[in-house]
Every structure is written in C-alpha cells, then in structure tokens.
Amino acid sequence: MDNGSGGLQSYLALPSAQRQFASVIVAHDALGLTPHFEHVTRRLAVEGFAVLAPDFASRYGGTPAEPGPAHEVVSMTTWDEWLADARAAFNWLTKQPPSNGKVAAIRFGLGGSALGRIVFQMKVFTSAVLFYGRAPPLEEVRKIDTRLLLNYAADDPLVNPQAAAFEKALAKQNVDYQTLSYVGAKHGFEDDTVFAAYSQAAADLAWARTLDFLKRTTA
Numbered sequence: 001m002d003n004g005s006g007g008l009q010s011y012l013a014l015p016s017a018q019r020q021f022a023s024v025i026v027a028h029d030a031l032g033l034t035p036h037f038e039h040v041t042r043r044l045a046v047e048g049f050a051v052l053a054p055d056f057a058s059r060y061g062g063t064p065a066e067p068g069p070a071h072e073v074v075s076m077t078t079w080d081e082w083l084a085d086a087r088a089a090f091n092w093l094t095k096q097p098p099s100n101g102k103v104a105a106i107r108f109g110l111g112g113s114a115l116g117r118i119v120f121q122m123k124v125f126t127s128a129v130l131f132y133g134r135a136p137p138l139e140e141v142r143k144i145d146t147r148l149l150l151n152y153a154a155d156d157p158l159v160n161p162q163a164a165a166f167e168k169a170l171a172k173q174n175v176d177y178q179t180l181s182y183v184g185a186k187h188g189f190e191d192d193t194v195f196a197a198y199s200q201a202a203a204d205l206a207w208a209r210t211l212d213f214l215k216r217t218t219a
Contacts, residue, residue: 001088001089001092002088003058003059003084003085003088004084004088005059005081005084006058006059007058008054008055008058008085008088008089008092009033009054009055009058009062010052010053010054010055010089011033011037011038011041011052011053011055012041012050012051012052012053013038013041013042013044013045013050013051013053014045014050014051014098015045015046015048015049015050015098017048019098020097020098020099020100021048021049021050021098021099021100022048022049022050022100022102022103022104022126022214022218022219023049023050023051023052023093023094023098023099023100023102023103023104024044024049024050024051024052024103024104024105024106024214025051025052025053025054025086025089025090025093025103025104025105025106026040026041026044026051026052026053026105026106026107027053027054027056027082027086027105027106027107027108027111027112027114027115028053028055028056028063028074028108028109028110028111029108029109029110029111029112029188029191030071030074030075030109030110031063031067031070031071031074032055032056032057032062032063032064032070032071032073032074033053033054033055033056033057033062033063034063034070034193035193036191036192036193037053037108038053040053040106041053043207044106044214047211047214047215048215049104049214049218050093050096050098050099052089052092052093054085054086054088054089056074056077056081056082056085056111056114057070057073057074057076057077058085059077059081059085060073060076060077061073074110079114079117082111082114082117082118083114083117083118083121083122086105086114086115086118086122087122090103090122090124090125102126102218103124103125103126104125104126104127104128104129104214104217104218105118105119105125105127105128105129106128106129106131106210106214107128107129107130107131107133108131108132108133108190108191109131109132109133109187109188110133111133112130112131112132112133112134113133113134113136114133115128115130115133116130116133116134116135116136116166117136117137117140119144119146119148120136120140120141120143120144121143123143123145123146125146126146126147126217126218127146127147127148127149127213127214127217127218128146128147128148128149129148129149129151129210129213129214130148130149130150130151131151131190131206132151132152132153132156132158132159132187132188132189133159134158134159134162135159135162135163135165135166136166138165138166138169141166141169141170141172141173141175142169142173144170144173144175145175146175147176147177147217148170148175148176148177148178149177149178149180149209149210149213150163150167150177150178150179150180151180151182151190151206151209151210152179152180152181152182153181153182153185153186153187153188153189153202154181154182154183154184154185155184155185155186155187156185156186156187158187159187163179167179178213180206180209182199182202182205182206183202184199184202185199185202186199189202189203189206190202190203190206190207
C-alpha cells in the first residue's frame, strides 16, 4: 500500500466468514514485524477481526530476519514515519470489503510508545491497546479521546517510571482508560519467543482481557 515513501509492507489476516468485520491494526515492537506478530495477527482474525500488521521498517527495506539487524533498522524509524504509516494502514484497511469501518489498534513495546503518540493525532480509532509502551508527551494527553487499555509489566524499569504521570494526565482529561499490571511480569512478557521475559500466566490473562476490551469497544 502507498505510504508516500516506497510502499508499506504488511501482513493481513481475515476471518473465514464472508461478511464485514471490525478491524485491528497490529504494531510490532523494536524487533520489527517478526513471526510472533504475524501469529498475533492470525489469532485476532480467528476471534473475528480483519487484521493488518504493517512493517514499520518498510521504508528501510523491511524487517531483517536476525534480531540484531532488525533492531538496528527499526531504530532508524521516526515518530512521524510511524504516524504516516499508521494513516496509510488505516486508510487502506477501511476501504477493503471486509471492513465495517470500525478500527482498533494494538501495539507492543516501541509500537506501544508510537501508538501513545498516534492516538492524539489520529482520532479515528474506536479503541487502542498498549502493551508496555512508554508514555507520550504529557502535554498532548489532552488531545486523546480514544478508549485505552494499558497493559503493563509490574517489573518494567523502562516504562513504569512514566506510568503514574501518564495515568494522572489521562484521569485529569477524563480519558476513558483502564490500566492493568501483571505481578512478576517483565517487559515483553507477552512474546513467547523471548524466553527471558515470557510469562504464560500473564500473557494468557492479558490476551483474554485484551480480546474482551476489543470486542466491547468495536461492537
């Protein structure tokens, strides 16, 4: 699809039924569009969503297969590029026959950090789920009117120092949000390919809560 800079590579998964569905855009973490996030995309499609996972490293050649080069390439991206690619993904997805026009977003790590910024510039999402993303600039929180679900790892020194101020700003602006923290979980606890961080109990619970939130907010 056209993103104004050489095209946006993406992974698409659709439910088997022939009707219209709410859509979800999946945003990967700092390691790019790995097989794990393709798996997340398929799992959401099984639950009845039309799902698109863009490769936000597309303008730099796409996500390399090895973690080291992948992290290096994804780290080249800017917030403005994430925003442009999110707009391209949204515009493309809503024009497809399976889409009923309702679009949520779910993002992880660096993608969660990007989404925290995107939701105050794109007010078109019905809802958004952030897994351990850093807080956006607090002065911009007043612009957010998207329903949010924030999934945090209790043991996350990268994200947690910012979380309280972010939640306070959300509450002050009356943003509809919910915060969930997973005891004993580390940053990246949802990704079963990262064995040092993965927690099956936390991942299963977060996934169930995320599905419930997405289904309620896109109904």
